[in-house]
Amino acid sequence: MNSIELFAGAGGLGIGLHRAGFYPLKVVERDAYCCDTIRENQRRAGSVVADWALEQGDVRSVDFGAYSGKLDLISGGPPCQPFSMGGKHKAYDDARDMFPEAIRAVREAQPKAFVFENVKGLTRASFQNYFEYIQLQMRHPEITARPDEDWSEHHARLEQHHMSGSREGLNYRLVTRLLNAANHGVPQKRERVLFVGFREDLDLEWSFPVETHSAEALLWEQHRDATYWDRHKVARKDRPEKEAMAQRALRMDAKPTTAPWKTVRDAIADLPDPEHSPHKAKAISNHRFQSGARSYPGHTGSPLDEPAKTLKAGVHGVPGGENMLLKPTGEVRYFTVRESARLQTFPDDYVFHGSWSETMRQLGNAVPVRLAEMVGKDVARRLRFAA
Template sequence: MRSVELFVGAGGLGLGVSQAGFQPAAVMDWDKWACDTIRENQKLGIDLVSEWPLHEVDVREFNFEDITGDVDLVTGGPPCQPFSLGGRHKAHLDSRDMFPQAIRAVRNLKPRAFVFENVKGLTRTTFANYLEYIRLQLRHPEMVEKKDEPWLDHLARLEDYETRGRYRGLEYRVALRVLNSANYGVPQKRERVFIVGFRSDTAIEWHFPEASHSQEALLWDKWRSGEYWDVQRVRKKDRPVDEKQMQRASRLEARPSQAAWQTVREAISDLPDPEKEPRKSAGIRDHKFQAGARTYPGHTGSPLDEPAKTLKAGVHGVPGGENMLRRPDGSVRYFTVRESARLQTFPDDMIFHGSWSETMRQLGNAVPVKLGRVVAESVRDKLAVIKPRRAKGT
């Protein structure tokens, strides 16, 4: 099956889609640093990205008609600054909003399905009308806005068309949900909104993948069975005390059937501490100690025995209190690039181009590879049982 990846960045979603078995017909991003990351990994022959047809281009200038043949899936994470908690919240007024280009790609390529993701902030009440506007445009991508038409007027026309119930041309069935990465085996509590659509002529019934991991299972393994501490070889005297977690665990009647949330310790325990063991760390690519970590209210780092807090890109480099590890003794340090890549479930052989702050920006903007793969696999499994057909009008 063939895919097109928009706004690839460091490749989190794109890698997940490739791991799910899709073959990219085009992969694109305008950011030089992100494209250099992909190119360096291609030179190294890193699996999956080595054959990516990469385009360093502003998607607004890309001609989708240059892509020949049928496309099964369009994916991407349109730049999220207009909706991010760390951004300026201008949404449709923000020139960085690339959802119009994602919709243009769907309109031109007519894929059998699409998967777009963005920050959870897109679902805030402030953006409710605009989120519905995005959904309806993806439902009816050929119903384009008129010249100089205000977006609210275009929304009203889309609503009229939607409620009329008699559609012509290209149409998609669209589902939307916020997914917590930790619930799918990612060692990070990272929430992203996914928008998934199937072309209406496929007649596919689909729902988001069920969670495979749970916090309750981790609570049980820590505070009821003690299995977590035993497997991690943490002595009783070194185990942190968390009264709230212990109380929650005591109320569980049985261990949940899901796997336990994955923790920071599980993700990085085989890596030497770059602050305490600099010589051992020196031989590991992208695993260098970065000084300057400090805590302040609301920014206290990620506990070692929990999934990490959401890694952030920051507006001007890495925020002072973010992207830190908090040890059981309360001391903190920044995660290295390699550790951050682990928390985002990137392959260990993948390297990242640029300074520490630049690479952390790429990682902070990425979709966890494992989460991208889980969603892409669920879409692939549905598409695999439906014989491809050309969309109407092609």
């Protein structure tokens, strides 16, 4: 199935969707470092991005009308800084808000479906009206703003159109949800808003796949049957003592039917320690020790035996900010780029271009590959059913 990937970044969303069966006819990314990462991987035999038609440039200069009738999917993550918890929260007053361009792409190319994602901050109460406005535009992309009409006036007109029940022209059935990647097998507590739309003339119903992993199942394996520790060959004396968690596990009536959350240990246990085994670590791409990690209020690192905290894009305090491993001893160190890629579920043969801080920025902005693949496979299945 043919697709276009916008705001591709380092490729997380695109790789997941490609694995799900979508072949990108065009991949658009403006950032030179992200493009260098994709190009570097394109030079590697067998890379998942080898045949991507990468275009380094501004989405605003792309004519999507040339793809009308040719696309099964348009996907992308419009720049999220206007909505990020770490940003200035300017939203619709921020020139980096690229949702209008994502919606223009849908309007011009008229794909059978679209998948867009953004940060949790978009769901904040202060953005509620704009969040609703984005969704209405996705549902009715041909109802465009008039000259000199501000967003709130356009919002009101879209609401009126939507409530009228009129379905003339191009319309999409939209499903929106805030997903925690940890609940879908990603070793990271990462919440992202996903927008999935299907063209209305296809007459398809769709809902997000059910969650497959849970904190309760991890609790059971760590504090009831100890299979987690046995799997990792951790002696009883080396297991962290968490009385509150143990008591919570004892109150559980039965073992959960879901799989346990994946932890940092699950993700990186087979990698050599970059600090104490640097020679072994050098044999693995992007696996180099980065000194200077320290814990301070709000930046305490990710415990080894839990899913990682959300990887950040490197603008929160010291470079890399929260992107640290918290060892059972209480010590902290920065995750290597390879460890961070594991936490974002990138394939091990996917390399990242640039300095440590630059590559951590790319990873901090990425969509977990596994999360994208999970959603993409279900979208692909539904489209094949309609074919």
